[in-house]
Amino acid sequence: MLGGGFVGLGAARRLAKAPVDVVLVDANDYHSFQPMLYQLATGLVDTTAVAHSLRDLLHDQRNALVHQATVSRIDLERREVEFVDMPALEYDYLVLGLGATVEYFGCEGAAEHAFPLYSVADALRLRAQIVRCFEAADRDPSLIEDGVLNVVVVGGGPTGIESVGALTELYAGDFTKDFPSLPVDEARLILVEAGPELLTMFKPKLRAYAQEELEHRGVEVMLNERVAKVEPTRVTLASGTVLPAHTLVWGAGLRANPVAESLGIELGHGKRVAVGRDLRLESHPEVFVGGDIAAIAADGDAVLPQLGSVALQSGEHIGDSIARVVAGEDTQPFAYKDKGTMAAIAPGAAVAQMHGGRTMKGELAYLAWGGVHLTLLAAWDDRSKAAVDWAWAGVTHERSGRILVGQEAER
């Protein structure tokens, strides 16, 4: 298994009783719960609420071994994986779940200065940046006019919406109390979306609700706008507008892990590895691909979206498929069960759209969002920690994580 995300872990667990040796390799020694990274970035939860030791998750599974190493190349013909920092491994079956990296669409300066939000390290870097900006303004208030407290968030999808929503809460709550001498309420939080609407995968009335809720909380929503250039203290839009902001959060796009390109096969949508309903490479049926790195065929010409639920279900399906193949049976086609989509804007404000078309918004949707995420987390056994952090924040409206240990660790 390459990758310790939902795909690799899901597949490994489904193989617990199969007569196989499972070797799971990831560049990090932890599994991260990506749907909550924005909460780590805004200090609502701790690192351990969203990152869990892979060895810990698998050490009771007798047929599983974990290595922390970085993949450099996959040789499909020799059935061998090469690593930057470890001898090569041979395989009988390969599970490819290496996820994605951030796509900047050629935006100038974004790779150097933007803050993406795809990994735990990303979230910690963003958290340190925001606190560092406030501490700098506290020491030198002349920076405020230069935009040190302003944040531009790019992308009107769930990542962008949830990030900017969490920032409004952080600014209006803790930061207003923590920095009594700073004009926190004058700081600008700006959401930039290239299309004409937010949350396009939701129904129109939920899109409008999300925009209203954000604007009600002081967010400037800029639609039909693209970021042309990112500099350390300035963001220039394609329309020519220059926004003074020292922080830009990039929640606008993903592309497959570049390892996909080392396969030497033709890639599909978004340079992802194209697989059919059995999640195998047509040319190499011993290779299974799932999650963000895969372009999984759906109805018509469509492929499934890069969502946590697709990754988890595809990983579990791959585990079951390998068990069947090893037992001499045929694989079954993968059928993604869309259980609905949700996005949380702020406490008491969320949107949810169930499979079948039922929608929810507001307080009830927020409670549902919390319930679904706690349930998902529970699968990885971190429920109690996240619940404690959340309950603590709910009662006291304070966040324990908004300190600069990250910055210090970077020195």
Add this chain to the structure above:
Amino acid sequence: MLGGGFVGLGAARRLAKAPVDVVLVDANDYHSFQPMLYQLATGLVDTTAVAHSLRDLLHDQRNALVHQATVSRIDLERREVEFVDMPALEYDYLVLGLGATVEYFGCEGAAEHAFPLYSVADALRLRAQIVRCFEAADRDPSLIEDGVLNVVVVGGGPTGIESVGALTELYAGDFTKDFPSLPVDEARLILVEAGPELLTMFKPKLRAYAQEELEHRGVEVMLNERVAKVEPTRVTLASGTVLPAHTLVWGAGLRANPVAESLGIELGHGKRVAVGRDLRLESHPEVFVGGDIAAIAADGDAVLPQLGSVALQSGEHIGDSIARVVAGEDTQPFAYKDKGTMAAIAPGAAVAQMHGGRTMKGELAYLAWGGVHLTLLAAWDDRSKAAVDWAWAGVTHERSGRILVGQEAER
């Protein structure tokens, strides 16, 4: 107030109702609970259990402001503090609680390669180092013979004892389960002490008990030995013995923060600032000094030790003294209340010595140690988090913090 440790925070809180403006400045934006740093280093608790936002701790105190800035120089004559990164501040009264830094006693290579344990950043660096060594051995088992899994701990005081004790627990528990292919039980944990006994501030029978308990857990205790040279993968002792170890934990000595030397006054024991029982500089009675940076006069020629309890009590006394001076009253002499000393070796094994001479060891001492530390932590409001982490570890014997986020954040 310079320093957001026990001294600065204790003094600030005692001044909550005084007609003064309190400005607290620390190089970090958090208060750290130093007695538990070794638990952070060995993954038993999370960062937020031992580090708490200073702004959060003081934002309900109306007369207090917090700045994150680094002191460069103190001008006693002009009553002004200069900072590396902020304009200078003038003061009517100064509280000096800048603590200490690590003293390597001229040991070659220690400053470059040793892992001290005085700050939160130190603890996170040590934690990352230990996990990194295990992951490296997992990828390349030939490193084991080179000592990649071995740790040398320097210093037979509480810091050294508690650190090496926690390492035995980590190695025998989680690491044995997490790295089933590594010979974890063959790893060497070595405690080096320059004197003839461990824990010299305790009574002889407790010293012997501590040594027995450590040896029972597999620690090699080397007495009457000094470290002469530290290299990345080797530790050379003064006797000529070379220990193969990639990690050396330094728990052997402190010296006052070098800012003390910028004062232009004669320094006392360990280059600390000498103060009398009123905790003021004789030449500048508007300057109060407490905690690890101070050499506080005790009986005879003695000075009080560099302990958390001395720091906290001296800080609170300084706060009360300033309130008295502002109200036109005389200050009172500081009387340190020695409530006893404790050190935890491992779960169920600790030593405690009460004021008056009563001693405890074993299970009961461990429970007392836990109770005292939870009570101390409660003062800073993090009790619930530490309690959850401890209870969690107690029930499952697993630690949530042993992952390499620190390393990744350092990249």
